[in-house]
Amino acid sequence: MKSILWRNILREFRFSFARFISIATLLGLGVFVLIGLKVTGPDMRMTGNNYYASHKMADAMINSNTGITKADQSYMRTLPHIKKIEFGTAKDAVIKGSDKSIRVGSKTNQLSINKVVSGRLPKSNNEIALSNHEKSKYKVGQTLRLVNNKGNADISGLKYASYKIVGFVTSSDYLMKENLGATSAGTGQLSTFGIVNKSAFTSSRPTIARISYNNVHGKSYTNQYEKQVQSNVDNVENRLNDRAKQRQSKLKTNAADKLNDAETKLTAQQTKLNQSKRQLATATSRLKSATAQLNQLRNSGQASSTQLSSQQAQLTAQAKQLNANRQQIVANQTKINQAKDRIVNQKKSLADLPDITYQIQSRNDYNSGYNQFGEDAKRIDILSNTFPIIFFAVAILVSLTTMSRMAEEKRQEIGTQRALGYSKFDTMKLFLIYGTLSGLLGSALGAWLGTSFLPKKIFGAYAANFVIPNFQTPPSAFWICLSVIISLICTIVPTVGVAIRMLKDKPATLMLPKPPKSGSKVLLERLPFIWKHLSFNYKVTIRNLARYKGRMLMTILGVLGCTALLITGFGIRDSLNGIVQTQYKDIIHYDVIGVYNSHASKESQQDYRKAADNLSGIKHETDIYYETVSARPKGMTNNQSVSMIVPKSAQGFDKFVTLRNLNTKKKLKLSNNGAIITQKMATLANLKVGDYLTVKTANGEKHQVRIAGITEMYAGHTLYMNQQYYRKAFNQSADYNAKMLMLNDRSAKNIDQVSRKLTRQNASITAVQSDDAKTTINNILAGLNHLVMIIIGAASMLAFMVLFTLTNINVSERIRELSTIKVLGFYPMEVVMYIYRETFILSLLGVLAGFVGGAWLHNYIMQTLPPETAMADLTLLWTNFTTSGVMTLIFSIIVMAIMARKINRVDMLGALKSVD
Numbered sequence: 051m052k053s054i055l056w057r058n059i060l061r062e063f064r065f066s067f068a069r070f071i072s073i074a075t076l077l078g079l080g081v082f083v084l085i086g087l088k089v090t091g092p093d094m095r096m097t098g099n100n101y102y103a104s105h106k107m108a109d110a111m112i113n114s115n116t117g118i119t120k121a122d123q124s125y126m127r128t129l130p131h132i133k134k135i136e137f138g139t140a141k142d143a144v145i146k147g148s149d150k151s152i153r154v155g156s157k158t159n160q161l162s163i164n165k166v167v168s169g170r171l172p173k174s175n176n177e178i179a180l181s182n183h184e185k186s187k188y189k190v191g192q193t194l195r196l197v198n199n200k201g202n203a204d205i206s207g208l209k210y211a212s213y214k215i216v217g218f219v220t221s222s223d224y225l226m227k228e229n230l231g232a233t234s235a236g237t238g239q240l241s242t243f244g245i246v247n248k249s250a251f252t253s254s255r256p257t258i259a260r261i262s263y264n265n266v267h268g269k270s271y272t273n274q275y276e277k278q279v280q281s282n283v284d285n286v287e288n289r290l291n292d293r294a295k296q297r298q299s300k301l302k303t304n305a306a307d308k309l310n311d312a313e314t315k316l317t318a319q320q321t322k323l324n325q326s327k328r329q330l331a332t333a334t335s336r337l338k339s340a341t342a343q344l345n346q347l348r349n350s351g352q353a354s355s356t357q358l359s360s361q362q363a364q365l366t367a368q369a370k371q372l373n374a375n376r377q378q379i380v381a382n383q384t385k386i387n388q389a390k391d392r393i394v395n396q397k398k399s400l401a402d403l404p405d406i407t408y409q410i411q412s413r414n415d416y417n418s419g420y421n422q423f424g425e426d427a428k429r430i431d432i433l434s435n436t437f438p439i440i441f442f443a444v445a446i447l448v449s450l451t452t453m454s455r456m457a458e459e460k461r462q463e464i465g466t467q468r469a470l471g472y473s474k475f476d477t478m479k480l481f482l483i484y485g486t487l488s489g490l491l492g493s494a495l496g497a498w499l500g501t502s503f504l505p506k507k508i509f510g511a512y513a514a515n516f517v518i519p520n521f522q523t524p525p526s527a528f529w530i531c532l533s534v535i536i537s538l539i540c541t542i543v544p545t546v547g548v549a550i551r552m553l554k555d556k557p558a559t560l561m562l563p564k565p566p567k568s569g570s571k572v573l574l575e576r577l578p579f580i581w582k583h584l585s586f587n588y589k590v591t592i593r594n595l596a597r598y599k600g601r602m603l604m605t606i607l608g609v610l611g612c613t614a615l616l617i618t619g620f621g622i623r624d625s626l627n628g629i630v631q632t633q634y635k636d637i638i639h640y641d642v643i644g645v646y647n648s649h650a651s652k653e654s655q656q657d658y659r660k661a662a663d664n665l666s667g668i669k670h671e672t673d674i675y676y677e678t679v680s681a682r683p684k685g686m687t688n689n690q691s692v693s694m695i696v697p698k699s700a701q702g703f704d705k706f707v708t709l710r711n712l713n714t715k716k717k718l719k720l721s722n723n724g725a726i727i728t729q730k731m732a733t734l735a736n737l738k739v740g741d742y743l744t745v746k747t748a749n750g751e752k753h754q755v756r757i758a759g760i761t762e763m764y765a766g767h768t769l770y771m772n773q774q775y776y777r778k779a780f781n782q783s784a785d786y787n788a789k790m791l792m793l794n795d796r797s798a799k800n801i802d803q804v805s806r807k808l809t810r811q812n813a814s815i816t817a818v819q820s821d822d823a824k825t826t827i828n829n830i831l832a833g834l835n836h837l838v839m840i841i842i843g844a845a846s847m848l849a850f851m852v853l854f855t856l857t858n859i860n861v862s863e864r865i866r867e868l869s870t871i872k873v874l875g876f877y878p879m880e881v882v883m884y885i886y887r888e889t890f891i892l893s894l895l896g897v898l899a900g901f902v903g904g905a906w907l908h909n910y911i912m913q914t915l916p917p918e919t920a921m922a923d924l925t926l927l928w929t930n931f932t933t934s935g936v937m938t939l940i941f942s943i944i945v946m947a948i949m950a951r952k953i954n955r956v957d958m959l960g961a962l963k964s965v966d
Contacts, residue, residue: 055472059480069456069862070484072855073449073541074492079848080438080445081496081533083841086504087434089526093505094427094512099269101518102420105222108136108161108260109279111416112290113409117255122408125293126259129286133264136160137256139248141207142235146195149806151236154178154196154208155223156248161260162223164245169217175250178213181242183227183517185218194244199235199810209250219245220517225419227515229822237805238817261410270413271424276687279412290408291750298406309396316389319382326379405749414688415680419516421688425917426512429834432914436907437615437841441848442536444611448852449540451604453485455859457548458564464552465560478549485541493537497530504840511836572596587880591887598860602892605856609896609938610903612849616934617904617926618911619842624930625912625922626831629764632923634824637763640706641793641801643818644808645676648787654813661811662789665804669792670705673698675776676788676818679745679769683735690731690918692745692767693818696776696784706790709770712762724758725771725779730921732760745769755779764921765827787815827920834915850941857889857945861952869956878954885953886946893942897935904934 063070112118112126118137127135138156145152157171158164164171167182169190178194188194194213196205203211221243224230230240263282268274414421460480467477501523509521552560572592574581581589595602646658662671675696680689697703700720709718712729720726727743737743742754755769756779773784789808793800798821805817861868864885872881905926912922 055467055476055479059483062480062484066456068858069452069855070488072851072858073452073488074495076445076448076848076851076855077489077492077537077540078496078499079844079851080442081493081537082500082504083441083844084434084438084533085497085500085526085529086508087430087438088529089501089523090505090508091427091431091434092526093521093523094430094509095269095271095424097509097520097522098271098420098423098427098518100520100522102222102270105165105220106161106163106262107222107413107420109263109266110261110283110410110412112259112261113411113416114257114259114407116406117253117257118259118408119255119297122293122297123256123259129261129289131263131265131282132261134160134262136260138258138260139207139251139253139256140258141205141251142233142240143196143205143208143211144199144201144236145241146197146201149236149802150241151233151239152196153230153233153240153243154246154250155243155258156251156256157245158260161262162221164219164221167218167220169215171219172216172245172247172250174214175247176210176213177216177246179217179219179245180215181224181244181517182218182220184242188215190215190217199814201810207252209252213244213246221245222420223417225417225423225516225518227517231418232816232818234809234814234816236809237802238809238819239822270420271427273687276412276414280687283410283412287410287750290410294406294408294749301406305396309393312389312393316386316393320386326375326382407749409748412688415691422917423516423518429915429917430508430837432911433837433841436911437618440611440615440907441844444608444848444852446536446540447604448608448855449537450544451601452855452859453481453541454544454548455863456484457481457545457552459862460549461552461564462561464549465555465557465562468553468557469561474553477553478546481545481549482542485545486538489537489541490534493530493534497525497533501525501530507840508837511832514832587884587887590884591891594888595891601856601860605853605889605892606896606899608852608856609849609893610899612845612852613897613900613934613938614903614907615845616842616849616937617900617930618907619838619845620930620933621904621908621926622911622915623835623838623842624927625908625924626834626916628923628925629831629920630824630827633764633827634820637708637710638820639708639792640670640790641796641820642789642791642804642808643674643676644789644791644805645815645818646787646789646811646813647815648785650813654811658808658811658813659789662791662808665791665807667794667800667804669794670702671789671791672703672706673786674788674790675773675784675786677747679747681731681735681743681745681767683731686734686918689746690734690767692731692769694745694769694771695790696771696773696786697790698773698784698786700772706792707770709759709761711760715762718759718761720770720772720775721758722772722774722778724756724775725769726759726761727755727757727770728763728766728768729760730763730916730919731767732757733921734918743769753779764923765824766919846937846941849938850945853889853893853938853942853945854948857885857942857949858952860888861885861949865956868953872956878950882946882950882953885949886942889942889946890939893939897938900934900938901931904931 114122118126123137126132136158138158140153140155142151142153144150164179166179168185169179171179180188180194192215194215195203196208196211196213197203198205205211224243228241230243232238233240263279265282266275266278268278270276414424464477468474505523506521513521574584574592584592644658644662646655648655650658659673675694675698677694679692679694681692682689695707697706697720703720704717709720709726710716711718718726724739725743727737731743732738735743737757737760739757739759741757743757744752745755746752755771756775758775761770771779776784791804793804801819801821805819808814808817868881868884871884876884908926908930909924912924916922
């Protein structure tokens with residue numbers, strides 16, 4: 051008997067193989083998406099943490115614009131919670147023969163160390179190790195030639211302009227392959243980096259201090275770590291600002307004292323010279339009198355010729371001496387005047403001396419790659435909290451229905467086995483084994499693909515612009531076990547529960563077919579003006595839909611979930627892709643902001659403005675004040691970088707930037723009563739018109755800015771205000787330091803060329819290209835699009851499997867009904883349509899309901915998915931709905947094409963045999 055039982059179990063697998071595979075596939079899809087998305091974010095952070103640890107990445111960094119003195123270094127070592135501090139230097143240059151900028155940094159030994167990939171680190175001052183990303187372009191042994199912005203080999207701060215390449219390295223300071231940050235060299239965007247000895251710099255005064263803390267616990271990107279580091283940074287920020295002010299005050303005082311001493315000496319010299327001038331004037335007057343007396347003697351003839359000659363010789367000698375003294379006085383006066391001019395210039399330079407800054411930043415602020423990598427992982431976490439739930443919910447619902455129906459189908463078989471003497475446990479072995487194997491197969495396959503395939507695909511898409519290698523994907527015991535348990539619950543519990551309930555009945559009762567439910571009228575039957583106009587086929591369809599309410603509900607819910615997933619997937623793709631189009635066509639119109647030093651000499655500033663005005667191909671240009679400030683919305687641990695723009699003239703500014711309300715599209719104007727902030731910053735800080743935003747400048751000063759308007763903007767944080775309100779909020783006039791340019795030729799090549807021409811000027815600080823943000827957005831979108839396409843593919847497969855599984859149940863349960871109508875003379879296509887009509891109607895209802903669910907899900911995800919510096923368009927395109935709906939309905943047609951073969955091969959006689 052036991053062998054017969056096992057043979058029966060094997061036969062069940064053979065005859066219901068399609069059901070077995072469909073259940074395993076459904077669960078596998080759910081597990082695949084759940085594990086794949088749930089582990090990718092943590093795996094990315096773990097990979098990043100290992101990379102940071104291997105490079106001993108600094109927790110914070112201090113940058114000084116004037117260098118860090120010996121006294122400053124001693125002071126910084128006494129700051130609280132310092133575990134290690136290492137000082138270094140960096141200078142920017144241009145690679146000869148290109149527009150690529152390079153940051154030449156000093157070799158580190160303790161923090162943010164450089165790992166050698168090939169070759170070695172520099173030993174001599176004329177040796178350099180380049181970024182490993184440059185390995186395909188250069189070779190060890192080659193000579194790298196650098197120039198300044200003007201193309202000369204005289205590079206400020208560097209002893210050499212030519213370096214021998216001795217190796218290629220990686221660095222935790224530069225996690226991106228491209229767009230490593232802003233620079234004053236080249237086009238304004240840092241392209242690569244190199245490492246040299248500390249002694250390769252002309253100055254022994256470092257400009258960078260890297261710090262690690264002894265009170266920081268936890269791993270990168272955890273709240274514990276980020277909050278503690280930011281707390282340390284905040285605690286010493288004011289101290290460093292005070293230190294900078296003290297040093298600046300001391301520097302100005304010492305300089306003023308030296309100038310006063312020089313003025314005092316110069317005054318004394320001028321007094322002495324004036325005395326000499328008076329003496330010279332007296333002597334000259336005496337000489338004139340003596341000359342006049344000599345002429346009188348000569349005319350009177352009273353003196354001999356010898357006497358006259360002697361006196362003439364004396365007067366001539368005196369005249370020569372006076373002339374020499376006069377020339378000496380003139381020369382001394384010229385020197386004094388030059389000295390006076392120098393003092394005047396030095397006083398002016400002292401007055402225009404830029405603020406000394408010691409800017410301390412955590413990893414999120416000093417390393418944009420660190421922040422973006424963490425944001426990428428966070429975005430995946432957000433998706434993992436929505437998509438897997440819907441995937442698994444649909445898979446669970448359909449699996450529960452399928453396994454429950456399987457147990458119902460085996461009612462008579464259970465009764466027969468019990469009548470033959472099999473124990474209750476023996477009769478349940480089929481359900482236990484069938485459910486266990488289908489659950490284990492589906493969860494095992496899904497766990498394998500979700501652990502090894504999906505995370506690597508997602509990381510590969512996101513990591514395309516990162517240098518972090520060796521993505522690590524260890525199996526997650528928690529999520530695998532949870533997935534297996536849920537899968538087994540879905541496949542075992544419903545069948546065993548139904549079987550246990552049936553085993554309470556006597557075998558003779560179980561061997562009889564379940565009595566049909568009592569008939570009842572459907573709603574439409576009570577509406578004769580509709581019902582009587584329906585054909586027989588449609589009346590039967592409506593009755594069957596009302597008859598099988600559970601299956602009807604499962605089909606609608608399954609299709610609803612799948613359609614919602616498809617709409618959300620397509621919607622995310624189109625919403626994100628629409629950011630670039632809207633941002634850089636409808637809102638941002640300028641191409642370059644050339645920033646120059648407002649503390650440079652007047653001549654240098656005039657040369658810069660003249661060079662900008664003489665550029666060819668300029669469509670529009672305007673003067674602005676440009677400054678990068680920071681803001682930290684309440685509840686956030688890291689600062690948000692905000693570009694502050696103050697146009698010299700508010701009129702015509704809409705040629706460069708369109709300021710408009712997000713919802714109404716009504717244009718906004720700069721006013722004297724406040725600033726206009728971008729929508730994303732307003733959302734992060736929970737600001738509305740009339741509220742105040744606290745911004746902090748580079749020297750640590752905080753200012754309250756009133757919000758007069760909120761403008762639509764999809765990338766970056768920007769603060770716009772006119773010069774009147776700037777004066778009111780910052781207690782000073784805007785010192786215009788930038789040119790905003792809109793070009794006729796808006797190609798990337800031309801923008802780079804214009805930027806390069808601007809950075810060649812002595813007063814140039816950097817050139818900010820509107821394309822820079824576009825590149826960052828495109829990198830983010832590339833990773834998200836790849837992920838979304840995977841989700842769309844999985845959702846499509848889920849939709850197909852849901853329709854296939856539920857239709858298969860429908861056909862299997864109604865074999866006798868289908869056989870009956872075939873015997874009654876229905877044509878094959880009519881028989882197929884008998885079932886498909888129901889499937890199509892239910893699918894259509896599910897699609898329509900999915901439209902509503904998809905719109906809600908898309909809106910929810912798009913409000914949480916974009917990074918802190920970007921915002922997405924929440925609008926769904928009509929193509930998102932039509933594509934998703936048509937795809938689902940096509941899947942239903944394909945399913946019915948598959949089911950048609952099964953329906954047409956029904957054994958009518960076997961199905962119609964009496965069971966009595």
